[in-house]
Amino acid sequence: xxxxxxxxxxxxxxxxxxxxxxxxxxxxxxxxxxxxxxxxxxxxxxxxxxxxxxxxxxxxxxxxxxxxxxxxxxxxxxxxxxxxxxxxxxxxxxxxxxxxxxxxxxxxxxxxxxxxxxxxxxxxxxxxxxxxxxxxxxxxxxxxxxxxxxxxxxxxxxxxxxxxxxxxxxxxxxxxxxxxxxxxxxxxxxxxxxxxxxxxxxxxxxxxxxxxxxxxxxxxxxxxxxxxxxxxxxxxxxxxxxxxxxxxxxxxxxxxx
Amino acid sequence: xxxxxxxxxxxxxxxxxxxxxxxxxxxxxxxxxxxxxxxxxxxxxxxxxxxxxxxxxxxxxxxxxxxxxxxxxxxxxxxxxxxxxxxxxxxxxxxxxxxxxxxxxxxxxxxxxxxxxxxxxxxxxxxxxxxxxxxxxxxxxxxxxxxxxxxxxxxxxxxxxxxxxxxxxxxxxxxxxxxxxxxxxxxxxxxxxxxxxxxxxxxxxxxxxxxxxxxxxxxxxxxxxxxxxxxxxxxxxxxxxxxxxxxxxxxxxxxxxxxxxxxxxxxxxxxxxxxxxxxxxxxxxxxxxxxxxxxxxxxxxxxxxxxxxxxxxxxxxxxxxxxxxxxxxxxxxxxxxxxxxxxxxxxxxxxxxxxxxxxxxxxxxxxxxxxxxxxxxxxxxxxxxxxxxxxxxxxxxx
Ligand SMILES: Cc1ncc(COP(=O)(O)O)c(C=O)c1O
Numbered sequence: 133x134x135x136x137x138x139x140x141x142x143x144x145x146x147x148x149x150x151x152x153x154x155x156x157x158x159x160x161x162x163x164x165x166x167x168x169x170x171x172x173x174x175x176x177x178x179x180x181x182x183x184x185x186x187x188x189x190x191x192x193x194x195x196x197x198x199x200x201x202x203x204x205x206x207x208x209x210x211x212x213x214x215x216x217x218x219x220x221x222x223x224x225x226x227x228x229x230x231x232x233x234x235x236x237x238x239x240x241x242x243x244x245x246x247x248x249x250x251x252x253x254x255x256x257x258x259x260x261x262x263x264x265x266x267x268x269x270x271x272x273x274x275x276x277x278x279x280x281x282x283x284x285x286x287x288x289x290x291x292x293x294x295x296x297x298x299x300x301x302x303x304x305x306x307x308x309x310x311x312x313x314x315x316x317x318x319x320x321x322x323x324x325x326x327x328x329x330x331x332x333x334x335x336x337x338x339x340x341x342x343x344x345x346x347x348x349x350x351x352x353x354x355x356x357x358x359x360x361x362x363x364x365x366x367x368x369x370x371x372x373x374x375x376x377x378x379x380x381x382x383x384x385x386x387x388x389x
Numbered sequence: 390x391x392x393x394x395x396x397x398x399x400x401x402x403x404x405x406x407x408x409x410x411x412x413x414x415x416x417x418x419x420x421x422x423x424x425x426x427x428x429x430x431x432x433x434x435x436x437x438x439x440x441x442x443x444x445x446x447x448x449x450x451x452x453x454x455x456x457x458x459x460x461x462x463x464x465x466x467x468x469x470x471x472x473x474x475x476x477x478x479x480x481x482x483x484x485x486x487x488x489x490x491x492x493x494x495x496x497x498x499x500x501x502x503x504x505x506x507x508x509x510x511x512x513x514x515x516x517x518x519x520x521x522x523x524x525x526x527x528x529x530x531x532x533x534x535x536x537x538x539x540x541x542x543x544x545x546x547x548x549x550x551x552x553x554x555x556x557x558x559x560x561x562x563x564x565x566x567x568x569x570x571x572x573x574x575x576x577x578x579x580x581x582x583x584x585x586x587x588x589x590x591x592x593x594x595x596x597x598x599x600x601x602x603x604x605x606x607x608x609x610x611x612x613x614x615x616x617x618x619x620x621x622x623x624x625x626x627x628x629x630x631x632x633x634x635x636x637x638x639x640x641x642x643x644x645x646x647x648x649x650x651x652x653x654x655x656x657x658x659x660x661x662x663x664x665x666x667x668x669x670x671x672x673x674x675x676x677x678x679x680x681x682x683x684x685x686x687x688x689x690x691x692x693x694x695x696x697x698x699x700x701x702x703x704x705x706x707x708x709x710x711x712x713x714x715x716x717x718x719x720x721x722x723x724x725x726x727x728x729x730x731x732x733x734x735x736x737x738x739x740x741x742x743x744x745x746x747x748x749x750x751x752x753x754x755x756x757x758x759x760x761x762x763x764x765x766x767x768x769x770x771x772x773x774x775x776x777x778x779x780x781x782x783x784x785x786x787x
Contacts, residue, residue: 182684182685183553183686184562184671184686186408186562186565186569186672187409187411189566193552197552205683206683230684231407231670232669232671232684232686233684233685234684235668235670235684236667236669236680236683237683237684257409257410257411258407258408258409258670258673260405260406260407260408263405281410282409282410284411284413284414286411286413286414286415287410287414288414291413295410306410309571309572309573310411311569311570314570
């Protein structure tokens with residue numbers, strides 16, 4: 133059983149924090165992950181900064197631009213993950229990026245490098261499921277990497293089953309139709325959507341992401357899901373801090389209390 | 390039909406729909422239904438009527454006598470500049486707004502570079518009484534200010550795109566994000582043969598009226614439907630796709646696409662995608678684009694806002710790779726000079742984009758008995774600020 137599966141089996145209310153690699157400063161990644169782990173975070177999603185992140189709102193766009201300006205590359209990120217793995221064994225690490233980044237790196241080479249560096253799962257929002265199944269699934273599963281696909285309020289039941297079949301680890305349930313960072317509060321409509329997913333008897337557990345920003349939205353998502361993912365709210369919190377470690381602990385404490 | 394899109398949305402290995410799940414249901418619905426809708430008799434009738442009575446089609450095919458004498462050949466200009474709103478863009482916006490109506494959408498969004506597509510979208514939105522929001526790079530809002538004023542007069546809201554190079558690529562990103570945020574009521578009216586399948590094919594079909602007319606107009610004027618060469622500029626590639634469309638399978642007609650070289654392809658300030666780009670994904674399509682080794686998209690540059698884009702549509706990537714199309718380039722300077730030449734020799738002020746197509750005339754071998762069609766995609770009113778500030782230098786070179 134890999135790290136993601138064991139975590140989800142053992143724990144409820146999983147808190148997954150998204151960070152942008154190389155942000156705020158290029159070499160902050162390792163420190164931030166260590167600090168998050170100490171603060172009690174269960175899983176980490178590391179964003180690989182991209183120049184044109186279509187699914188991301190202004191906060192993650194901004195952090196990505198800053199990280200790129202800091203000089204971050206895919207190989208830097210793999211190196212940072214290797215550094216993290218020297219001290220941290222159990223914490224699942226997922227990387228998130230756009231398909232063009234993988235294409236240019238070489239998809240197979242990327243997958244091998246990710247697996248060798250200690251990555252457990254991948255989120256590539258613009259990789260079509262059918263192309264994944266046809267071309268990259270075998271390699272991904274051979275390397276025991278979990279490919280995590282998104283579903284949204286617009287995804288039909290049939291398609292949810294298709295996506296569930298291709299997914300390993302967990303399904304990423306996008307809370308509302310929006311880019312990342314939308315903090316409009318979760319409403320009744322979303323609750324019934326989470327409930328619908330929960331009752332579909334899918335193979336995979338699911339985590340809720342996009343628009344989870346505080347304790348209220350986190351707790352609500354956890355009523356239906358195995359956990360939830362916080363991204364933009366965390367990125368914003370660490371943007372201008374003079375004490376990263378303290379800010380991180382305070383942020384996580386508020387969610388987990 | 391070698392050059393038509395296949396059932397999965399690919400031209401050879403280019404095209405497809407590499408989009409986040411958030412766009413899947415909208416794009417999939419379009420993919421399943423666009424052909425039925427646009428090939429329906431009532432749709433075709435309404436589309437034809439509006440092209441004729443509203444846009445002013447057919448546009449003339451004009452024999453440019455003095456220009457022909459200078460280049461010692463027979464040059465015809467396809468006068469897309471005479472369309473309502475001043476460019477070929479209206480052909481596509483009429484088609485897509487009729488589609489949006491049939492889909493029951495209430496809110497229209499678009500991206501624009503030169504502002505011509507934005508104006509054409511604002512125009513048909515006004516015509517249909519639909520809300521219209523146009524994303525435009527902040528840099529382009531400045532250099533194409535007259536078009537911003539027109540869009541606002543037409544009732545559209547123009548939202549500045551402030552990321553990246555603040556040009557067409559960034560405006561397109563913002564439009565796609567808007568669509569992600571409004572999947573139910575909104576129709577994304579793309580302005581070129583770019584984006585996820587089925588957009589490239591759909592836009593090419595709506596623009597194909599250009600070459601449909603060329604065929605009978607050439608026959609009338611020369612006795613043959615076929616010119617020897619067709620020349621068109623390529624930003625995303627919609628006017629070129631329309632001008633090439635009905636000649637794609639006829640390999641005796643040479644198809645020449647002209648990209649913007651900006652300050653030159655070695656300067657780092659260029660938008661010449663086939664010369665400086667590699668295969669990758671941009672705006673949901675697998676195509677050629679300008680990018681670095683990490684797959685980060687490179688900010689393009691061209692004096693012409695409509696060509697200032699780091700990719701080309703997947704059809705054009707395929708025409709390039711298969712050698713069906715010949716891809717040439719023109720620099721800012723060459724385009725300005727060509728615009729001035731056409732103005733002084735034929736009394737037509739072309740759009741700066743179209744001037745790139747004209748600018749390759751001195752660079753290609755032309756024979757006396759040959760016929761060449763240049764697709765004059767738009768008029769130059771929007772570029773007067775740029776032209777005026779270069780007028781003295783241009784006069785001296787002429
Ligand atoms: C007059 C004119 N020609 C050409 C273009 C480039 O677009 P495309 O390559 O899609 O024809 C534009 C775009 O704004 C334009 O306004």
